Amino acid sequence: MRRKLRRLGLRAPRTAPERVAAAVIALVVVSWAAQGLRWVVTDGMPLLVVLAALGVVGVVTWWWLRRVGAAARRERLASLRLSLAQLDAMDDKQFEFALRDLLLRDGIEARQVGQQGDQAADVIGQDARWGRIVVQAKHTKVGGKVGSQVMYQVKGTAQPVHRADVAVVVTNGSFTRDAKAWGDKHGIHWVDREALRRWAEGGTALPDLLHLPRRGRLRAAA
Incomplete structure (x- = not known):
């Protein structure tokens, strides 16, 4: 049924x-x-x-x-708030749906799309202010680190495949130094454990957390 x-x-x-x-x-x-x-x-x-x-x-x-x-x-x-303990206890799929709900809480239309062959996209949000937000979720064990390879994958598919205006990798763990540096250089946003705490538990909206410019400002600058 x-x-x-x-x-x-x-x-x-x-x-x-x-x-x-x-x-x-x-x-x-x-x-x-x-x-x-x-x-x-x-x-x-x-x-x-x-x-x-x-x-x-x-x-x-x-x-x-x-x-x-x-x-x-x-x-x-x-009023959704999720603690790091709650997020840590989730499996990969639950973590993806949690990130979707956090985007919805922030006023961004979002849907969970992650499945086998998702080409580095687990959640996609759409908003007139910020554009299309493509999220790659990396649920790890506490203390786990996300490496540069994930950043390469997201960079290769976020815009060409998913037409992303904003690409972001979110983990309940941390990122290697190289992964963060590569992401910063190539426009891939990252949300580590401490940033996730501010987003999920503290209630800071993702666009504010990432300091995203509004699309109107981007057009004006162009």
């Missing part, structure tokens, strides 16, 4: 508000279906008319509940 939902671009409800919304939708659908059946059987209304009316009601209900759910999620994410 979950695979079928994913193929349709949907997923099963996970949080309590999503389950409530799903229950409300189900209740509305059942209620209107019963009413439609009465119209057909009792009032002799054409079936196609009833189905069209039910379809309109269903679409409007789905749209409204989706808006309500999105607003509730934004409100929940606005």
